[in-house]
Amino acid sequence: MDSSLRSDDSRSRRLSAGYAEAWRAANPGGVVTYRDLAADPLPHLDGTAFAAGITPEDARDEAQRAAWALTAQVAGEVRDADVIVLGMGLYNFGVPSTVKAWVDRIVAPGITVGEDGSGLLGGRTLVLALASGGGYAPGTPRHGWDHREPWLRHAFEFLGLTDVVTASAELTLARESPAMIPLDLGDAEDASFAAAQEALAAHARGTVAGAA
Numbered sequence: 243m244d245s246s247l248r249s250d251d252s253r254s255r256r257l258s259a260g261y262a263e264a265w266r267a268a269n270p271g272g273v274v275t276y277r278d279l280a281a282d283p284l285p286h287l288d289g290t291a292f293a294a295g296i297t298p299e300d301a302r303d304e305a306q307r308a309a310w311a312l313t314a315q316v317a318g319e320v321r322d323a324d325v326i327v328l329g330m331g332l333y334n335f336g337v338p339s340t341v342k343a344w345v346d347r348i349v350a351p352g353i354t355v356g357e358d359g360s361g362l363l364g365g366r367t368l369v370l371a372l373a374s375g376g377g378y379a380p381g382t383p384r385h386g387w388d389h390r391e392p393w394l395r396h397a398f399e400f401l402g403l404t405d406v407v408t409a410s411a412e413l414t415l416a417r418e419s420p421a422m423i424p425l426d427l428g429d430a431e432d433a434s435f436a437a438a439q440e441a442l443a444a445h446a447r448g449t450v451a452g453a454a
């Protein structure tokens with residue numbers, strides 16, 4: 243899955259595509275399902291869609307049935323995957339809003355959440371292929387400002403998924419941002435991207451699964 247609003251210049255799209263390529267090579271018979279949250283954004287969860295999730299199937303009205311069909315499709319994709327690969331940039335220190343809309347959809351009673359409230363996504367792996375304009379590593383002034391992974395870890399742990407793999411291409415604005423150019427970071431951007439790319443490929447090569 244991708245969520246970058248950019249296309250050719252997107253680092254996270256390159257990272258997620260690299261993961262998929264390596265995974266396909268390691269899993270020739272595997273099935274890959276692709277969703278582009280930027281090109282085809284999901285509607286925000288509204289009252290009808292939320293009500294559909296907590297209304298028994300035979301009691302849903304027509305609008306709720308339509309809303310549930312989309313929820314079931316999107317949540318079903320996640321349930322049916324062994325590995326969920328999510329490419330995204332850092333937008334205002336958090337996930338793109340399209341990713342939030344996706345998460346609100348996949349918290350789906352009967353599909354990803356059991357009757358007793360337990361998460362049903364145990365055994366799956368979430369791979370985060372991240373890009374950010376700045377740097378947020380330990381020791382940097384804005385360490386802790388990147389809220390993507392911490393939030394996603396909690397959201398997915400609620401759904402029973404605890405295996406989260408993260409690779410991040412940082413400093414992608416090092417040569418573009420007027421605030422960053424004077425820092426003269428040299429090839430730090432390229433080194434960060436290459437390290438993330440290699441880490442993801444190594445993980446994908448080691449993953450033998452049925453669906454991603």
Ligand SMILES: Cc1cc2nc3c(=O)[nH]c(=O)nc-3n(C[C@H](O)[C@H](O)[C@H](O)COP(=O)(O)O)c2cc1C
Pocket residue numbers: 246247248251252253254255330331332333334335336373374375376377414415
């Ligand atoms: C709307 C928007 C908000 C952004 N906010 C941040 C930010 O808070 N911190 C940051 O380091 N970079 C920020 N960036 C830069 C992106 O994270 C960076 O360009 C990244 O490479 C985007 O991912 P992509 O290369 O896959 O498109 C922002 C970019 C956009 C378009």
